[in-house]
Amino acid sequence: MLRKPKIQRFNESVLSKYQIYNSLFLTLPFDDISNTGAFLPLFSEICAKGYQDNQDPTTIVDSFFSKFFNDKPEEERISLLFKFIQYIERQVVLFDAIEDAAFSIVNNMDGHGTLRNVKEEAQAIGKLEALQSHLKEFKIRPVLTAHPTQFYPGAVLGIITDLALAIEQNDLTSIKKLLAQLGKTPFFKKKKPTPFDEAVSLIWYLENVFYQSSSKIFNYIQNNIFGDNELSNDVVKLGFWPGGDRDGNPFVTPEITLNVADRLKTAVLRNYYRDIRKLKRRITFDKADVIIAELEMSLYQNIFLPSKKNTLQKDTFLSKLYEIKQVLIENHKSLFIEEIMDLINKVKLFGFHFASLDIRQDSRVHHNVLIGIVKDTIENNLGIFPDNYESLSEAEQIEVLTKVSGKIDPEIITDEMAKATLKSIYVMQEIQKYNGEEGCNRYIISNNQTIINVLEAFAMIKLTGWTKPTVDVVPLFETVDDLQHAKMVMEALYNNEEYKTHLASRGNVQPIMLGFSDGTKDGGYLMANWSIYKAKEELTLISRKYDIKVVFFDGRGGPPARGGGKTHQFYASLGPNIENKEVQLTVQGQTISSNFGTVDSCQYNLEQLLSSGIQEIFNQEKSELKEGDRATMQQLADVSYQAYTDFKAHPKFMPYLENMSTLKYYAKTNIGSRPSKRGKSDKLLFSDLRAIPFVGSWSQLKQNVPGFFGVGTAMAHFEDKGEFDKIKSLYENSLFFKTLIENSMMSLSKSFFQLTAYMQNDDEYGEFWNLIHDEYLLTKRLLLKLTGYNELMEDLESMKASIKVREEIVLPLLTIQQFALKKIQEFEKGKGVDSALIEVYEKMVTRSLFGNINASRNSA
Structure with missing residues (x-):
């Protein structure tokens, strides 16, 4: 059929x-x-x-x-x-649930990019062995973060799940009850969640979704691609940030980190216990039944104990499962062997840690922390740092940081941030002791600019008595300037003898994180993505020169302006000059619930990520940019960067965001534990803006500036010179550029300037609004000219239809929001201000943020 x-x-x-x-x-x-x-x-x-x-x-x-x-x-x-x-x-929730229920119907679960499709293609061209070889090394690592881009409280997420199931089963009685429950369930959180609350919310996805879908993928690869040869590569690894991400979040304490790690372990043991209970009903045979009963009792006793008091170890648990397997083979004709292997595979994937907890902190904080440590160690005569450390040259400081060693008691440190930073490293060691090394073995340095930034963090790790630290130090390069200097920083590190020794102990693997969100905020859409692409090429080249395997970890958000959009197509588009043995990326906010919210959607999207990294086995010509196309891309990036830089420098840029958008209302939504801006200044500074409320505010205005501003100007530069064919050549030859263009189209598709058209007549902001609108119209015209489309996204009819319905749902909501903002402005400009009424309309603005952001879940 x-x-x-x-x-x-x-x-x-x-x-x-x-x-x-x-x-x-x-x-x-x-x-x-x-x-x-x-x-x-x-x-x-x-x-x-x-x-x-x-x-x-x-x-x-x-x-x-x-x-x-x-x-x-x-x-x-x-x-x-x-x-x-x-x-x-x-209504948005209802639409989410219906889309979730229909996911496996709307999407072809065996179609292009799925594992079955990949396997059949490989078999058809005699490349099955090549596929096996690739899968022995290649991994994907989705890292769940609690960045506040989703407004659903946990209770509502539960209703979405139950409602999707009821809709899938056409259970009208349950649907009516769940809709009634939805009507009575509050969406607004009266107080901010703690980092631990955020962790608990995301662990729900690990327990109920990733646990099933990841193991299904592993089982398929094992059974259908490797057969009798046991696969040792954990192709799907999970990462986790809530409770470990200290960057800009004063509420993440060492105690919180420990508690989250403990909760992760409890969650995975609970899942193993459920599986063992099911197995026990099947494995009722001599010898095997005794072992499985012992495992059931041991799991039950350990689930409710803190990690320190656990008696069951991962290796013991795994060896007992293998023992059961052997008994089934030798004595019971391998009956239920697949069920036992399923649990063995899950333990391989999730261990006793479930997901690896990353620690992250800003380099500027590290610097201040280190200076505090230096002062206290000198005062306590520990002999770790020279008295004149702060006055040393950079080269001399590098020498000191490289050779530093010792074990500092955090209690002697007077600065609270310095004390907490040291304690967080001791916590990493404790987590590794009880959850296994993978429980917490990466330290990420945000805003990394120099080799000093890396060595300061590395020195603090060694100052906890960790002489051979089982931890990866991960620099995060974010701004355009930092991305351009990344190669120089890493080459200096690779030449540092102490760091070389450390890398050798880590298998000569160096993870490097690249920030799409802050990169776009800093340099605009085209320049950010092109800078990251070039940085990956340069970092691959320099790493290969020193025999280092570089692994790129992408800080991506939901919407295209924050590195989202067609994620799978993006990874498939990277050329041969970019290392791609692993795909690592952050998954956050509505992207978690939309792409990974059900077992079907999670399995489908994980398989798409896997297949994006194994295209080379099909002898497909890698999309290496030709010299002429590279020059075109560079010029497009340069022109768009200048346009975006001039736009940011416009005297009305910050006042417009502050007074005409919802930016200042994000802090009142209580959706995340992290403050909505960096710094403590009362004055709103661009450098203090976080990428999420920055991009979100443009989204609430339905202007989506970060996803397109500068693109039209850059393309017009070529059109004016009669060289538009150069852009067409780039579009036809580069899947990378094509993906950027299609993602930018998505940003334009979600823009609706009629909503704010009244601003064009505003005495203060009219000119600025027209500046944005003109760039929108220019970009739209030239994107249609480039693609030959009659309308935006015309090749993605189902996604376009989904966006259209969602935009129709929230249009009244956005109208109410703009109405309330206008009322507030009128009150503030008038005399005899009614403060009570202003407060009511401010609450209206804040409440209206929720539905619009949630409706954007298909932006990834």
Whole structure:
């Protein structure tokens, strides 16, 4: 039977079901929201027609009230708007659940990029051995982070999961109950979560999703690609940041880190216990039944104990499972051998740590911390640092840092940050002792600029008595300048004798992290991505020169402006001059729930990542950039960088963000434990802006500047010179550039300038708004010219349809948000300010942030 086109499957399994269940949802009577469901469609219709008629949000809201609530006081009108917000954010949840339920129908689970497809292609061209060889080394490492780009509290995530299952089973009774539950479940968090709270929320995904999908992938590779030859490579490794990411988060303490590691171990033991309980019902044979009963009891006793008191060790657990396997082979005709191997494979993947907990801190903090340590060690006559350390030249400081050793008691350190930093390294050792080395073996240095930044962190590691540290020191290069200097920093490190010895002990493997989010914020869309591409080429070359295997770890966000978008296509597009034995990337916020929120979606997207790194076995010509195309890419990046730099330098850039966007409201949402900006200055500085609220604020305005600004100007530079064919050549020859263009199209597709068109007449910000709008129009025109499309994303009909529905859902929400922002501005400019009313409208702005961000889950 012919498979229906993807857009048809989407329309039948997602769009039609949403229309049906949304109709049901709108009729449910919730406390304090009576009749809201009847008025919301009317309000949505007035919003859509109003923008078609070039009306502004205030006019649209006022016209709705004059038509339906003309005799109602302002208090009741405000109440209705809040009820609309409640409904809309729940409509987004409903749509999420329906898309989750239909994932395996809309997406071909055996199609291009899946393991079955890869295996069959390899078999067809006689490359199965080459595939096996590649999979003996290649790994993927998704690293879950708690960066606040998703607003769903844990209870709502649970409802999405249950609702998706009920929709998949067409269980109308359960659906009605779950929709009613959804209507009564609060979305707004009254207080910020702690880092431990964030960890617990994400561990849910490890326990309920990644545990199943990762092991399914490993089992498939073992059974269908390797057969009887046991695979020793853990092809899917999991990373974890909540509880270990100290960068800009004063609430992450050494105690929190220990508690999170303990919770991770408890979670994986709990999953093993569940599996052992199931196995015990099957393995009821002589000898094997005794061993499995002992394992069940041992797991039960250890689940509820702190790691320090655990008696069960990973190696013991694994050896007992192998013992059961042998008994089944020798005495019971290998009955249920696959079930035992499934658990053995899970222990190989997850150990007793579940996911590796990374520690991260900013280089500027490290520097201040080290100076504090230097002063205290000198004062205590420990003889570790020379008295004149601070006045030494950089070369002399490098010499001291390289040779430093000792064991400092953190309690002698007077500076609290320095004390906590040292303690966090002692904590790493403790986690390794009880959870295994992979429990916590990477120290990431944010904002890395020089070799000193790396050696300061390395010196602190050695000052905890860790003479042969089983830890990788990972520099993170983020800004355009830092990316350009990365090669020089790493070559200096590779020539440092002490660090060379350390690398040798780590198998001559050097992980290097590259920051897409802050890179884009700093240099604009094209320059950030091109700078990272070139940095990877240079770092690969210099690492190969010194016989070092470099592993790139990409700090990617959800939307294209933060390195998201078509992630799998991006990795498949990297040329032969970029090392690709591993794909490591951060997964955060709505990207976790959208790409990895169900077992099906998680397995599919993990397989896509795996396949993106093994394309070379199919003799496909790697997309190495030709000299002419490289020159074009460089010129595009340079021109766009200048345009973006000039844009940032515009005198209205920061005031516009501060006064016309939702930037300052992010701190009030209580969605993450981390402060919404760096620094303590009352004045808003660009350098203090975090990438997430920066990109998010443009998204709330429906302007999505970071995903396109400068792209149009750069392309127009070639068009004006009659050299547009050079860009066409680059687009046709480079999958890397094609991916960038398609991701930028996604940013444009989610822009809606009619929402803020009223700003073009603003005395203070009108010129600036027009500057942004002109770049949008220019970029859109030239992207369509380049691709030959009649409309944006026309080759991705199902994704475009999903975006369209989501944008329609949140349009009333954004209208309310702009209406409230305008009210606040009017109050603040007027006399006799009603502070109570301002507070109400500020709350309205804050509440309206949620639904729009959640609706953007398909941006990755």
